[in-house]
Amino acid sequence: MNLKTSLILRKVSVYIILAFLLTLVIFPLSIVIALSFRPSFETYSEWHWIPEEFTIETWIKALTLYKMNYFIFNSIYAATGTGLLSLIISIPPSYSFARKRFKGKKLGFSAIIFALLFPYVLLIIPINVILAQLNLTDTIPGLWFAFLTFTTPYAIWILTDFFVKLPRDIEEAAMLDGLSDVGAFIRVILPLSKPALVAVFFLTFLYGWDDFMFSSILTTEKTRTAVVNLHAFTTATGFTYWGELMASVLMVSIPPAILYAILQKYIVRGMAVTIAE
């Protein structure tokens, strides 16, 4: 086999795999779109891709009857708070892990990784009890506290690695100019860390947006998040309002997808963490 045929072969196989993966992703998503723009009675007949009658009836029902607009507002509140608090609480320790020598560093970082891989179902019960004692169940701040149990270790994990990879000379130069180590960090390192901070904000926001396990236990209708409400479209007898459900699936999926598209290049760099060099 000469070089040219092997190159062509490689190109062809790349595009075949690409086409396969794209189909794999797009096929289920087209079902959602198809289902959400047809009148309900069409859903409960034999499957067809193109609606006979185009309508946004299910979207309106999901928003009004199922109050998705209200729950989406709750989600934004819960997820944004989670993202911001995770950043605030995780930046200082991450910097310490990356730059300082101190006793217990290894143990501390091991505890962070442990928390990252820890089965969080273990925490719902005790956190439920603790938040109830603090009168924080059924409040959005209560959700923040629950989510931060996961997002804090997650954020520290990503940020520490990012700070480790920044050359030390940067701060040393700033410190020679008379800044303290903390000053150098705030004025020099933080502005340079924008990609990692953005990635961490997105990933922790996403966790707050996506969580069902904590939220389903810790909220009632007042503070319910949008994702939890996806479970409300199936009745106790097992009947599902597919059209309304699929409209809501789009409502909860589009905002993070747009955020992801905007922040893509930061997130890819943020994920590069994990790998020892």
Added chain:
Amino acid sequence: MRIHKYSPYLFFIPALIYLVVFLWYPFAFGIWMSFHDWVYILPEKPAFIGFDNYIHLFMSPIFHEVLRITGIYATATFINFILGLAAALILNEPIKGRSIFAGILMIGYAMPEMASGSIWKFIYDANFGILNYYLFNLGFIKSYIPWLVDPSFSLIAITLANGWKHWPFVALILLAALQGIPKDFYDAAKVYGANAWQRFRYITFPQLKSAILVALIIRMCWNLSKFSEIFQMTEGGPGWATTTISLFVYNTAYKSFLFGRAFAGGITLLLMIVPLIIIYYKTVLRT
């Protein structure tokens, strides 16, 4: 140059206080709970019962079934891995419109698990689902099958749904690692006449090894403790057929209100995950 001598510890105070109050204390509280008979809705004080919760679980055939189900479900990790590796390798090739394709392929990653669970619930639906429609019209099945309600299919069905949802995470980690491999390595290999397979075997794979390990361990841990998408599709049913440990813990706690026993079940899950965490420490964190 002013160096704050105590600053490394000061920096930890907020995170430390938070993690102690909301992570380590609850965890310790839960362990305490697992040695007590605590029915949440009853006013009686929890009574100490030693290892009874654990003994009860390990004698119970249902819990054995739950462990088996969790193990089978976690094999979705390998689907995540194969698709994620394929995606990372092709996204590392110089193809036109790469960033658009990358964006589309990652949609599943940005989508909430409850949303993907809802989609698959429809695909598998007994009466209106698209899987039955195609299989029936192509002649593969003689009558519609209730995929999520028939215990012989439901576990495979939810495992495949996980396979679909979580490979972009693997792709992201592997792609980042691929892009970190110096190009000279490949140029040098070409000079020595290495073919594509040899280049993959002797350059790409060794350079990817630690990223692969990270991706596999993280996905395995998270798949073992997966909850929401399964809950959205089946709530653990029919019967116990799709009850993984996380669902078992949740249902024991919030349907039967047996908090102590639920936590004991959760500890079993933790014991399955601990070896993976140790491997992670030993290999990835060495540096």
